[in-house]
Amino acid sequence: MELIVTEKDNAARRIAEILSDGSASTERRNGVNVYRWGDKRCVGLSGHVVGVDFPPEYEDWRDVQPVELVEADVVKKPTQENIVRTLKQLAGEADRATIATDYDREGELIGKEAYELIREEADIPIQRVRFSSITENEVKEAFATPDDLDFDLAAAGEARQIVDLLWGAALTRFLSLSANQLGDDFISVGRVQSPTLKLIVDREREIEAFDPDDYWELFADLAREGTTFEAQYFYREDGTEQERVWDESGAETAFETLRNAGTAVVESVRRRRRTDEPPEPFNTTQYISAANGIGLSAQRAMSVAEELYTAGYITYPRTDNTVYPDDLDPEALLSAFTDHYLFADDAEMLRSADDIEPTAGDEETTDHPPIHPTGEIPNKDDLSDDEWEVYELVVRHFFATVADAAEWEHLKVVADADGCSLKANGKRLVEPGYHEVYPYRSTSENHVPAVEEGEQLAIEDARIEEKQTQPPRRRGQSRLIEELESRGLGTKSTRHNTLQKLYDRGYIESDPPRPTKLAMAVVEAAEQFADRIVDEEMTAQLESDMQAIVDGEKDLEAVTEESRALLGRIFDELHDSREEIGEHLQESMKADRMLGPCPECGEDLLIRRSRKGSYFVGCDGFPDCRYTLPLPSQGEPTVIDEACTEHDLNHVKMLAGRSTFVHGCPQCKADEADETDDRIIGDCPDCGDNADGELAIKQLRSGSRLVGCTRYPECEYSLPLPRRGDIEVLDERCADHDLPHLRVVDNGDDPWELGCPICNYTEYREQQAASAIEDLDGVGQKTAEKLADAGIESLSDLRGADAEAVANEVQGVSEDRLREWQAEANVSASAD
DNA sequence: GCAAGGTC
Numbered sequence: 096m097e098l099i100v101t102e103k104d105n106a107a108r109r110i111a112e113i114l115s116d117g118s119a120s121t122e123r124r125n126g127v128n129v130y131r132w133g134d135k136r137c138v139g140l141s142g143h144v145v146g147v148d149f150p151p152e153y154e155d156w157r158d159v160q161p162v163e164l165v166e167a168d169v170v171k172k173p174t175q176e177n178i179v180r181t182l183k184q185l186a187g188e189a190d191r192a193t194i195a196t197d198y199d200r201e202g203e204l205i206g207k208e209a210y211e212l213i214r215e216e217a218d219i220p221i222q223r224v225r226f227s228s229i230t231e232n233e234v235k236e237a238f239a240t241p242d243d244l245d246f247d248l249a250a251a252g253e254a255r256q257i258v259d260l261l262w263g264a265a266l267t268r269f270l271s272l273s274a275n276q277l278g279d280d281f282i283s284v285g286r287v288q289s290p291t292l293k294l295i296v297d298r299e300r301e302i303e304a305f306d307p308d309d310y311w312e313l314f315a316d317l318a319r320e321g322t323t324f325e326a327q328y329f330y331r332e333d334g335t336e337q338e339r340v341w342d343e344s345g346a347e348t349a350f351e352t353l354r355n356a357g358t359a360v361v362e363s364v365r366r367r368r369r370t371d372e373p374p375e376p377f378n379t380t381q382y383i384s385a386a387n388g389i390g391l392s393a394q395r396a397m398s399v400a401e402e403l404y405t406a407g408y409i410t411y412p413r414t415d416n417t418v419y420p421d422d423l424d425p426e427a428l429l430s431a432f433t434d435h436y437l438f439a440d441d442a443e444m445l446r447s448a449d450d451i452e453p454t455a456g457d458e459e460t461t462d463h464p465p466i467h468p469t470g471e472i473p474n475k476d477d478l479s480d481d482e483w484e485v486y487e488l489v490v491r492h493f494f495a496t497v498a499d500a501a502e503w504e505h506l507k508v509v510a511d512a513d514g515c516s517l518k519a520n521g522k523r524l525v526e527p528g529y530h531e532v533y534p535y536r537s538t539s540e541n542h543v544p545a546v547e548e549g550e551q552l553a554i555e556d557a558r559i560e561e562k563q564t565q566p567p568r569r570r571g572q573s574r575l576i577e578e579l580e581s582r583g584l585g586t587k588s589t590r591h592n593t594l595q596k597l598y599d600r601g602y603i604e605s606d607p608p609r610p611t612k613l614a615m616a617v618v619e620a621a622e623q624f625a626d627r628i629v630d631e632e633m634t635a636q637l638e639s640d641m642q643a644i645v646d647g648e649k650d651l652e653a654v655t656e657e658s659r660a661l662l663g664r665i666f667d668e669l670h671d672s673r674e675e676i677g678e679h680l681q682e683s684m685k686a687d688r689m690l691g692p693c694p695e696c697g698e699d700l701l702i703r704r705s706r707k708g709s710y711f712v713g714c715d716g717f718p719d720c721r722y723t724l725p726l727p728s729q730g731e732p733t734v735i736d737e738a739c740t741e742h743d744l745n746h747v748k749m750l751a752g753r754s755t756f757v758h759g760c761p762q763c764k765a766d767e768a769d770e771t772d773d774r775i776i777g778d779c780p781d782c783g784d785n786a787d788g789e790l791a792i793k794q795l796r797s798g799s800r801l802v803g804c805t806r807y808p809e810c811e812y813s814l815p816l817p818r819r820g821d822i823e824v825l826d827e828r829c830a831d832h833d834l835p836h837l838r839v840v841d842n843g844d845d846p847w848e849l850g851c852p853i854c855n856y857t858e859y860r861e862q863q864a865a866s867a868i869e870d871l872d873g874v875g876q877k878t879a880e881k882l883a884d885a886g887i888e889s890l891s892d893l894r895g896a897d898a899e900a901v902a903n904e905v906q907g908v909s910e911d912r913l914r915e916w917q918a919e920a921n922v923s924a925s926a927d
Numbered sequence: 928g929c930a931a932g933g934t935c
Contacts, residue, residue: 103934142933149929156928164929175934201933256931263930271929278928285930401935413933589932 098189099137100182100209102196104128105405107139109229110195114238127181136185140196144175144182145208147256149264156277161269162666165659169257171208179212186216194244195237198225199462200641201586203245204252210244228410228464230422250651251641257651258637258658259286265662266628269669270617273677274684282617282680283600287585289621290631291593292602294578296610296618298569305566310339311346315353315517316556317510323555324543326510326517328353336518339562346559349515353557356512361550363509371501373529375417375456376465377492379587380580382412385492387573388535389484392606393591399485400466408473409489413588414463417456423464425451425497431470438472438490441532445497454496462587467493494532501528506543512554519543569607582631583638601687604733616683620676625665685715690734691744694762696720700744702732712747712761724761725797727818729754739763756818764798776824777834779804780853781812788812790834790852792822802852814856820847829854 099114101107104127111119111130119132130137149167153159173179186192192213194206210221223244226237263285271281313328328349329336340346375381379397386396400412419425429451432442445451456465468490475483506521521543524530530538546552570578576590585593597603602614610618621629640657643649669676688702690712698716705711710732712724726732730751737746739760747758758764771794779788781804788806795801800822803813816822820841827836829851837855839847849855887896 140933141935144933146932147930154928161929197933205933252932259930259932261930265929267929281928283929287931398935405935586932588934593931 096134096136096189098185098192098213099135100192100194100196100206100213101137101139102202102205103141104139106195106197106229107137110234111135111137113229113231113234124181124184125177127178129181129185136189138178138181138185140178140182140205140209141175143205143208144173144178145171145212146174147253147260148172149260156268156272159268161265161272162663162670164261164265164268165663165666167261169260182209182212183216186213186219189213189217189219191219192221193238193241194221194223195226197462198227199460200248200252202462203248204256206244207246207249225461227416227461228420228422230420232422233420245645247645247647251644254641254644254651254654255637257655261655261659262286262628262633262662265666266621266625269666269673270620270676270680273673274680275677276680276684280601282613283596284617284621284625284628286628286633286637287579287589288593288596289618289629290582290584290634291575291579292597292610292614293618293622293629294575295570295597295603295608296615298567299610299615302566302569307563307565308341309343310341310562310564311343312338312560312562313340313346313350313353314558314560315359315512315554317359317517317519317552318555319544319546319550319552322542322544324519324521326359326508326519329516329518331516350557350559352513352515353517353554356515356554358551358553359510359512359517361508361510361546361548361552362516363507364546364548365507367505367507368525369503369505371503371528371530373454373495373498373500374492374533375454376419376467376496377489378415378417378456378458378465379413380576380590381417382466382489382492383576383591384573385488385535386485387571389488391481391485393572393576394595395481396485397591399481400489402482403473403486403489406473407471408469408486410465410467410469411463412466414465415458415460415587416463416465418459418465419453419455419467419496420464423453423467425453428468428470428493429497431468431472432490435472437475437487438494441491441494445494445532448497448499451497488535491533491535495529498529498532499526501530501538502526506545508543508546510552569609571607575608582634584631584634612683612686613680616680620679624669624672624676627661627665688734689745690747690761691738691742693720693722694742695722700724702726702734702747724765725795726761727758727798730756732758758798761798765796768794768796768798773805774824775805776802776852777832779806779810779812780832782806782810786810792816792824792837814852816852817847817849822849 099110101110107128107130111132114135115132119130119137122129122131127138147169149164150170153164153167194209196202196206196209206223213219213221221244222241224237224241226233263283267281267283267285270284271277274282276282315326315328316323317326327338329338331337340349377385382400383393383396387393391399397412400409403409404412426446429442429446432438433446435442466489468486473486478486502525504523504525508519510517521541523540524538527538530536572594575594579585579590579593594608597608601611602617603610618629627633640649640654644651644654685701690700690702692698693700693714693716696714696716696719698714698720700712701715703711703713709728710726712726714720714722726747727749730749732747732749734745735748735757738744739746739762742760742762744760744762746760749756749758773791773793775789775791777790779790782788786806788804788810790802791805793801793803799818800816801813802816804810817839820839823838823840825836825838828834829836832851832853834851834853836851837849839849
């Protein structure tokens with residue numbers, strides 16, 4: 096039997112399909128798909144199925160000095176037990192094996208991991224095949240000409256793993272211990288995340304240090320035969336045109352001249368044509384940027400693309416490549432769309448061109464083809480809105496890469512008004528080219544009439560505007576990802592996760608991301624004592640060491656030993672500064688949680704966390720001062736810039752994904768609740784009969800509102816109410832529950848007829864249950880449907896499910912994944 | 928429980 100191993104299940108399935116000419120069947124082993132035909136078995140891994148770690152005696156952070164990690168052993172442990180077991184079983188039955196993991200460095204390492212697992216079971220010949228896209232030609236060609244694993248290339252990857260673990264773990268533990276942060280809120284640093292954070296922090300420093308300058312700009316409306324157009328004042332300095340006037344009196348003088356001139360004489364008219372080239376094929380970074388342009392975060396863009404890929408509609412979304420492979424026949428792919436109700440016209444138009452020549456980028460890699468549609472077209476109704484919009488983006492981007500360039504005509508008019516120069520720049524799209532099929536880029540025109548030299552134009556209006564130079568702008572998520580790519584930080588598969596990690600660690604907030612005080616302190620501490628970990632140069636050096644390993648000039652041992660020695664020297668320096676660093680980090684963390692003065696003792700009010708895990712506002716003077724204010728129970732509180740003038744407290748925002756909201760000043764919220772009387776609306780359904788409990792609309796000090804029993808806390812019956820808007824109690828009553836209907840009036844919007852609060856809550860719970868599965872991390876509509884077919888339609892169904900049985904039934908969902916979801920379902924059960 | 932890199 097021949098065993099074929101791929102990097103992921105999807106690739107295994109498609110390769111089996113190609114090599115078996117469609118005859119392969121699927122069996123499940125330990126919840127893992129195995130494809131079989133003839134004497135072949137093909138199994139997909141899930142990326143790395145083993146990972147590096149320290150031996151167990153290094154596990155406890157308190158028992159081990161971080162410096163001890165510098166010389167610690169690094170061992171490999173299985174991380175995907177089921178897959179490792181299946182692979183070994185298959186290896187035991189095989190008489191030869193073929194490694195068909197991805198054609199890049201990490202793929203070579205994953206292949207070597209599989210090689211070693213197979214070797215533990217059987218001494219059989221193991222060969223390696225390489226292909227860049229899973230097409231019939233490439234796959235068959237690769238299997239006809241097998242090669243050997245490149246152990247040097249894999250060793251380069253292993254060196255990276257070891258160096259990253261040593262530096263990351265040792266320094267993360269050092270900082271966390273120094274600041275006494277050992278729980279969930281440890282303080283992490285790493286070769287990629289820390290230079291990324293420094294990039295954000297450095298920009299923030301520039302913004303903070305920025306000193307604005309005043310300047311003035313002048314404009315005039317020029318008229319010609321009833322049409323007017325705007326022109327801007329400029330002057331020449333060192334041979335270049337300057338629009339900004341830096342002294343006020345100079346600006347005023349020019350303004351007076353313009354205002355009194357009456358007419359301007361056209362000095363020159365210049366026409367220029369500019370070619371606007373169509374975009375290059377999508378790599379991951381450019382795709383994320385474009386998806387950002389239609390409103391998706393980097394994370395969301397990748398998870399939607401992942402869904403579309405798994406469903407077979409687009410090619411693999413993690414790629415560095417910007418050159419379509421020879422195997423891609425653009426005309427054939429266009430033909431797949433010529434019957435589609437939405438794409439037919441564009442596809443037909445492009446296909447009818449004499450010569451279809453796609454654009455190509457600078458990056459030609461072996462990993463995967465650029466992202467493009469496969470030609471299998473989804474039904475719009477089967478996709479979520481985001482999924483469809485992304486699909487259309489990918490289709491149209493492919494269209495654009497085979498479309499013609501656009502042509503713009505630029506018209507520049509320069510006129511003179513009593514010695515003051517004015518200019519107007521017009522632009523007109525004369526050949527729409529690719530814009531016809533790709534509506535994601537601006538084609539706005541600026542009309543300037545075709546005046547002639549010497550012509551006199553009336554000045555209808557003159558304006559002077561006082562402005563200030565602006566600090567550099569914070570980079571948005573996609574801009575940051577582009578920046579990481581250009582600096583060689585991270586990979587196509589990790590860059591978006593790196594940003595997410597910085598959010599999760601409390602280092603950055605909002606979008607565009609801005610650093611917290613903690614982030615500033617971590618970067619400062621690193622710059623002072625372990626500069627290498629925040630320096631992008633560490634990656635550059637590692638890359639060159641890895642190249643040396645590939646070229647056989649260095650070995651893994653030499654590279655990791657050198658790195659350990661360097662890390663050891665950093666620890667020599669760190670040793671004496673531990674307390675100083677810890678204090679600085681702690682102060683900064685406190686500053687991130689500080690709201691303002693305590694009304695009782697004047698110390699600082701801080702956001703704190705109770706032993707049970709809920710957040711509240713408490714005084715830094717505790718235990719001498721026991722002043723507290725409650726916070727909403729939903730979400731993670733964060734301090735925002737806005738502040739309450741009455742209490743001198745910063746406002747609080749609650750981060751809870753899509754239900755994020757601004758809580759405001761916690762003192763105001765508490766005061767409001769104290770001043771609001773409960774409004775009784777009927778009997779409590781739980782205890783109204785035997786204890787005379789009544790239901791009332793209550794405003795809580797935490798800012799939330801509910802319908803609850805007047806006997807609280809003896810009776811805990813409650814129904815949630817919206818946070819915003821005035822609640823009106825109507826005369827109409829619910830026949831089933833004998834309660835009045837409610838209406839929510841929020842200024843401006845149409846009132847919301849909430850109806851009977853019990854009926855409303857019941858309906859809300861049903862909707863929640865229906866969408867709960869899709870809300871799970873990484874579950875798209877397709878997977879949700881498959882789960883529904885297996886009887887899993889809501890979170891609660893998942894709680895009682897047999898993970899192994901479900902994994903065996905539902906293709907593409909691993910048992911591990913299901914167990915993660917079950918854990919999530921149990922958390923939400925306890926929240927209910 | 929630490930990193931970064933795969934994948935889901």
